Amino acid sequence: MKKLIMSTLIWGLTAGFSLAGSHSVIRMGTEGAYPPWNFVDDNGEVAGFERELGDELCKRAELNCEWVLNDWDSIIPNLVSGNYDTIIAGMSITDDRKEKIDFTTNYTQPDPSSYLAASEGANWSTGVIAAQSNTIQAAYIAETGATLVEFATPEETIAAVRNGEADAVLADDSYLKPIAAEDSGLMFVGDRPLIGGGVGMGIRKSDAELRDKFTAAIESMKADGTLNALITKWEIGETF
Amino acid sequence: MSCFEIITDYGLRSIGLGERLLPKTDFTICHQLTLIGSGMLWNIYFGTVALASGFVLATLLALGKAANHFYLRKASEWFIFVFRGSPLFIQFFFAYFLFLSLKQNFTFFSPLTSAWAGALFVLFCNTAAYSGEIFYGALRAIPKNDIEAADAYGITGWARFRRIIWPTMLRLAWPAYTNEAIFLFHATTLVFFSGFPAWQQRGDALYYANYFADKTFNPFIPYPILAGYFIILTLILIGLFGVANRKLNNHLPKEQHSKIKFKIKLIR
Amino acid sequence: MTTPKHMNLFYSVGTVLLLLTLTAPTALLFGFGGAVMARSKNVLVKVIGNAYISIVRGVPDIAFFLFFVIALDQFFEWIRHKTLCPEWNEPIRQGNDFIVCTIAKLPLNSSPQWIHEVYGFFLAVFTFAIVFGAFAANVLYGAMRAVPKSQLETAVSFGMTDGQVFRRILVPQMWIYALPGLGNLWMILIKATPLLFLLGIEDIVYWARELGGTKTAKFTSYPHGDWRVWYFFGLLVFYLIFTRISEVTIDGLTKRLSRGAATLGSNLQGQVGR
Structure with a gap:
C-alpha cells in the first residue's frame, strides 16, 4: 500500500512538472520549400527569413524551439491536431484562416503578389495564369477574367511559364523576385494586387498564452529595428 | 440555398458547366457531396475509357509476350516491364x-498536355501493361487438353484462338482482371493530384475533396465522402464484372460454376 | 552530390526500404486476422472482417492516407488521455482544436525531434499495413478456400479438432495458393511508396522534387535549373530494378512450388527455352 501511495505521489509530481513546463519545447511547423521565407539549405537545415526570425523570437520569449517540416496542404490540420505548436511558413493572415486558428501580430507588411511572364506583352488580365493550388493567388485568379491553371508546387508554376503552358504566374512578389533576377527570359508584367494581409505566426486558438508571448516578442523586434534589418536582409518587402 | 439548387449549380461544375465560381463560404454537406460527386465524372471517364481501350492492347501484349517472334516478344516484355x-x-x-516537349515541336500533340488526353494515354498504357501480364499468365495456365481437343476437332489458327484460347484465357484471368479494374479506378485520383494541372478549377473528385479540406481546414468530412463515392463505384464495378464472369462460365458444369461464383462473392 | 542535404535523399532510400520490410509482415498479420475473421462462424466477427476487407479495398489509398494518419494519431492520444488523465474535465475538442493533457501527447511535446520522426514513421507503417492488410486478407481468404476440401475432411476423420485442422493442415497448405496474390501485392506496395510524403514522411520523391527543383544562387552554393527530370529518372531506374528483383524472386518461388502442372504454360516455357 505504501508503495502504491509513493508511486502515485511520484507520478503526480512528475505529471505536475510536465504540466508546469507544458511548453518546454515549442515545435515550429514550416514548409521548407518557399525561399526566401523558408527553405532547406545545403546542410539539410531549415533556413531563410523565418528561420532567423523564429530563432530570435524564441530567444526573446525565452522558449526552447524546434523546427519541423510539414507539407503545405496539411499544415493547418496538423497544427490544430497538436503535432506542432506554431505555423511559421509565410502564411498570410486571412479571415478564412482566422476562423480556424489564431495569428500573432503580423511580422511583415502585406506582400503584394506579382505576375511573372515570359514576354512584355503577355496577357496577364485575361490570359492563362498559373498559380499553386490552395493559395490565395489561386482563389484570386478564379475570380478575375483570367483562366486559372493550378499546379501542385510553386516550382511547376514557374516551369509552366517557361514552357509556354501559361501566359504568366501569380505569386508572392518576394518569391518571384530572385527568380526573375537570375532568368533574363522572365519579367514582371501588369498589376501588383494586394491579396493577403501581412504574414503572421499561426497558433491554436486554445493557446492564447503562447500567442501573446510571440506577439510581444514580435513587437519588441519591431521596436528596436531588428525586424526591419531581417526584412531588408532577405528582401521580403516593405519594412515597418 | 436549397440542396436542389446547389446540385443544379454545381452538379456539372467539373466539366465546366454551371456556376463559374466555386463556393467560398458556408460550406454545407450538400456542397461537398455535389462537387465531389461532380468530380467523380472525371474518375469514371478516365477509368472506363482507359479500361476499354487498354483491354485491346492488353490482349495484343499478352499474345506478343507469348509469341515466338523475338522482337515482338521483347517489345511486349519491355512495355509491360x-x-x-x-x-x-x-x-x-x-x-x-514528354508531352510538353512534343507539343513545342509539333502542334499535333498539343491536346496531350491536358489531362483529358494526356493522363488518359498514360492510364491506357498502364492498365494495358497490367492486364497484359494478367492475360499472359492466364494464357499459360490454359489446360493443355483444351488445346489438344481443339486440334483433334481440326480447329486451328484464328478460329482456335477466337473460340477456344481467348474465351478460356478471359475466364481464367477474370478474377485478377476485376482487381485490376478496381485498382485502375483508384489510380485515376492521381491525375490531378500529382500529374496534370487543373484548368479553371475543373478537377476530379480528389481535387474537390482537397479544395474543401483546404477551405474548411477539416479533412474529416470531404475525404470520407470521397471514400464513400469510391466504395459505391467499386461495388458497381464488382457487380458488372460478376455478371460478365457468369457469362464466361455459363458452359461449365454446375459444380465448378458455383465455385467461381463464390470466389467473386468474397470481394463483395 | 554530397552536401548534407543530398545525404537526405540517400537516407530516404533507407527509410523506404525499412518501411517496406516492416510493413510487409505487419500487413500480412492484419491480412491473416482479417481472413480468419471473415471465415468465422460468429456472424458479428464475420461481418466485421468482411467490412474491413471491402471498405478498405474500396477506397483509393490516397484518399485514405490524406485523413487517416491524423485520425489515428488523435485516436491514440485520446486513449492515452482517458487512461492517464481521468481527472481532466475540459472538453477534448475546443472549437477546432484537439486538446489532450500534456502527458497524453504522443510523443511527448518535450521529446527530441527524432522521437517525433520515429513516431511518424510508425504511424505510416501502421496506415500502410491497414490498407494492404485488407488486400492481403482478400488473398489469404481466397487461398484458404482453395485448399481442397478433401484434405480438411481427412484430417477431421483422423480425429483432429477444428483448431488442429486450421493450424496443421489449412495454414501450411494455403501459402502455395496465396503466393501469386501476395507477390502481386508486394509489387503494388513497392509502387505505393511515392505516396509516403502524404503521411508526413520525407521520402525519395519528396527529396527528388526538392533537390531537383530550380535553385537560385542566392540560397545555395550549387545553383542549377530545373533538374527534376534527372532526379526522377534516377527514381525510375531505382524502382524498375527493385521491382525486377522482386519479380524474379517471386517467380522462382512460384515455379518451385507449382512444378508438374500440365498447362499450356509449361509447353510455352519449353519454346522460350529453345
Missing part, C-alpha cells in the same frame, strides 16, 4: 514532361 515496374506517380511526371 516498364509500366508495371514503376510507380504511376513517376509515369505521370515523365509523360507530362
Whole structure:
C-alpha cells in the first residue's frame, strides 16, 4: 500500500512538472520549400527569413524551439491536431484562416503578389495564369477574367511559364523576385494586387498564452529595428 | 440555398458547366457531396475509357509476350516491364514532361498536355501493361487438353484462338482482371493530384475533396465522402464484372460454376 | 552530390526500404486476422472482417492516407488521455482544436525531434499495413478456400479438432495458393511508396522534387535549373530494378512450388527455352 501511495505521489509530481513546463519545447511547423521565407539549405537545415526570425523570437520569449517540416496542404490540420505548436511558413493572415486558428501580430507588411511572364506583352488580365493550388493567388485568379491553371508546387508554376503552358504566374512578389533576377527570359508584367494581409505566426486558438508571448516578442523586434534589418536582409518587402 | 439548387449549380461544375465560381463560404454537406460527386465524372471517364481501350492492347501484349517472334516478344516484355515496374506517380511526371516537349515541336500533340488526353494515354498504357501480364499468365495456365481437343476437332489458327484460347484465357484471368479494374479506378485520383494541372478549377473528385479540406481546414468530412463515392463505384464495378464472369462460365458444369461464383462473392 | 542535404535523399532510400520490410509482415498479420475473421462462424466477427476487407479495398489509398494518419494519431492520444488523465474535465475538442493533457501527447511535446520522426514513421507503417492488410486478407481468404476440401475432411476423420485442422493442415497448405496474390501485392506496395510524403514522411520523391527543383544562387552554393527530370529518372531506374528483383524472386518461388502442372504454360516455357 505504501508503495502504491509513493508511486502515485511520484507520478503526480512528475505529471505536475510536465504540466508546469507544458511548453518546454515549442515545435515550429514550416514548409521548407518557399525561399526566401523558408527553405532547406545545403546542410539539410531549415533556413531563410523565418528561420532567423523564429530563432530570435524564441530567444526573446525565452522558449526552447524546434523546427519541423510539414507539407503545405496539411499544415493547418496538423497544427490544430497538436503535432506542432506554431505555423511559421509565410502564411498570410486571412479571415478564412482566422476562423480556424489564431495569428500573432503580423511580422511583415502585406506582400503584394506579382505576375511573372515570359514576354512584355503577355496577357496577364485575361490570359492563362498559373498559380499553386490552395493559395490565395489561386482563389484570386478564379475570380478575375483570367483562366486559372493550378499546379501542385510553386516550382511547376514557374516551369509552366517557361514552357509556354501559361501566359504568366501569380505569386508572392518576394518569391518571384530572385527568380526573375537570375532568368533574363522572365519579367514582371501588369498589376501588383494586394491579396493577403501581412504574414503572421499561426497558433491554436486554445493557446492564447503562447500567442501573446510571440506577439510581444514580435513587437519588441519591431521596436528596436531588428525586424526591419531581417526584412531588408532577405528582401521580403516593405519594412515597418 | 436549397440542396436542389446547389446540385443544379454545381452538379456539372467539373466539366465546366454551371456556376463559374466555386463556393467560398458556408460550406454545407450538400456542397461537398455535389462537387465531389461532380468530380467523380472525371474518375469514371478516365477509368472506363482507359479500361476499354487498354483491354485491346492488353490482349495484343499478352499474345506478343507469348509469341515466338523475338522482337515482338521483347517489345511486349519491355512495355509491360516498364509500366508495371514503376510507380504511376513517376509515369505521370515523365509523360507530362514528354508531352510538353512534343507539343513545342509539333502542334499535333498539343491536346496531350491536358489531362483529358494526356493522363488518359498514360492510364491506357498502364492498365494495358497490367492486364497484359494478367492475360499472359492466364494464357499459360490454359489446360493443355483444351488445346489438344481443339486440334483433334481440326480447329486451328484464328478460329482456335477466337473460340477456344481467348474465351478460356478471359475466364481464367477474370478474377485478377476485376482487381485490376478496381485498382485502375483508384489510380485515376492521381491525375490531378500529382500529374496534370487543373484548368479553371475543373478537377476530379480528389481535387474537390482537397479544395474543401483546404477551405474548411477539416479533412474529416470531404475525404470520407470521397471514400464513400469510391466504395459505391467499386461495388458497381464488382457487380458488372460478376455478371460478365457468369457469362464466361455459363458452359461449365454446375459444380465448378458455383465455385467461381463464390470466389467473386468474397470481394463483395 | 554530397552536401548534407543530398545525404537526405540517400537516407530516404533507407527509410523506404525499412518501411517496406516492416510493413510487409505487419500487413500480412492484419491480412491473416482479417481472413480468419471473415471465415468465422460468429456472424458479428464475420461481418466485421468482411467490412474491413471491402471498405478498405474500396477506397483509393490516397484518399485514405490524406485523413487517416491524423485520425489515428488523435485516436491514440485520446486513449492515452482517458487512461492517464481521468481527472481532466475540459472538453477534448475546443472549437477546432484537439486538446489532450500534456502527458497524453504522443510523443511527448518535450521529446527530441527524432522521437517525433520515429513516431511518424510508425504511424505510416501502421496506415500502410491497414490498407494492404485488407488486400492481403482478400488473398489469404481466397487461398484458404482453395485448399481442397478433401484434405480438411481427412484430417477431421483422423480425429483432429477444428483448431488442429486450421493450424496443421489449412495454414501450411494455403501459402502455395496465396503466393501469386501476395507477390502481386508486394509489387503494388513497392509502387505505393511515392505516396509516403502524404503521411508526413520525407521520402525519395519528396527529396527528388526538392533537390531537383530550380535553385537560385542566392540560397545555395550549387545553383542549377530545373533538374527534376534527372532526379526522377534516377527514381525510375531505382524502382524498375527493385521491382525486377522482386519479380524474379517471386517467380522462382512460384515455379518451385507449382512444378508438374500440365498447362499450356509449361509447353510455352519449353519454346522460350529453345
